[in-house]
Amino acid sequence: MSRKYQLIALDMDGTVLNDKKEIDEETRSAIHEALAAGVEVVFCTGRSFSEMRDILKDFPDMHYLCGESGALVLDLQKGETLHREEVSREIAEIMMAAGKRKDLMTCVFSDGICCVKKEHMLHMDRYQMGQYQKMYEKTCNPMEENVLERLLKEEGPVEKINLYHTSPDERLETRKWLEQQKIQAELVDSETSSLECSPLGVSKASGLKSLCARLGLGMEQVVMVGDADNDIEAMKAAGMAVAMGNANAHVKAVCDLEVADNNHQGCAQAIRMVCGEEAYNRQALEQLKVVGGEDD
Known part of the structure; x- marks a missing residue:
């Protein structure tokens, strides 16, 4: 059968x-x-x-x-x-601006590798992600500078962008700001206060x-x-x-x-x-x- x-x-x-x-x-x-x-x-x-x-x-x-x-x-x-699938440069620049507004922990997936600013990765509990800190330290690529800024400069691939917030209310504020920018991307809430950005569709x-x-x-x-x-x-x-x-x-x-x-x-x-x-x-x-x- x-x-x-x-x-x-x-x-x-x-x-x-x-x-x-x-x-x-x-x-x-x-x-x-x-x-x-x-x-x-x-x-x-x-x-x-x-x-x-x-x-x-x-x-x-x-x-x-x-x-x-x-x-x-x-x-x-x-x-x-x-x-x-890859996030366009335009979307990546909007997400970079959103991250800088509140000093959000920005996680970028580039060619299957998780890339994070080193300073943020050392304080993941601040962004409601403390349970993942050991995993990130083991599996992610830590960078000294802003992750999106570096990848855009190097023209590296960006498949997905996560913004980690200090609270659900802060995430909601980011969502509203991104909607004001008329961002053309998929935005999905995950974890306690993170916001995932993927290419449209x-x-x-x-x-x-x-x-x-x-x-x-x-x-x-x-x-x-x-x-x-x-x-x-x-x-x-x-x-x-x-x-x-x-x-x-x-x-x-x-x-x-x-x-x-x-x-x-x-x-x-x-x-x-x-x-x-x-x-x-x-x-x-x-x-x-x-x-x-x-x-x-």
Whole structure:
């Protein structure tokens, strides 16, 4: 019997990763089991390739990565870029001005590498990103000067720009300022107070569509598992949308199925429900809907 769902796309933070930023053994095993069964499992994340490198070492059997919120799609086995989108110079200059207005921590993804000003990276707790500081110190390219200014001067590629704020209110103020500039880009809230900027029309959905086109699959054959606003477009485009128990209300409003939270193997549950249901019957899956378990 041919499988209805051929590709499972997994968000990382809040989905594959628990609150300790770790992958539990159940989730790790479920991913390997699905890959061994011939189902493509793809990390569909806002992270850059450099931020994913260590995690991917545990998944040598994974074939593809949909990173940078769809701006960069990689063939992991061949080490090739399958799809890339870049922010225009005009948009980058507007984002640079926005960052300078409030001395925001600006993170730029350039050719799959996360680039950050060194001074900002040493004080990430100020920008509500302290839990990622060790990861950034290990995986990012620290620069002495303004990151965007340097990359624009060197004419380096810019696939995505994140602005990290000290508070959600500060992020909202930046959003309003960017709208006044009539910026033509995709702006998505993430984390506590960060704002992601991608080229117009680029999202996790567009990245998955480009990958599916390569693989000869339709989006109706995709399952998207996520928890936050930057997952919604992909969830709407996928054949099945699965919300983690810890997902926000916007995500739960568009999902077909809700599983346990990221601290209670919800991601593993989603993978096994999809791969283990012989008939892949949507109604049967919906009847299995659960919420996050009690704390141990």
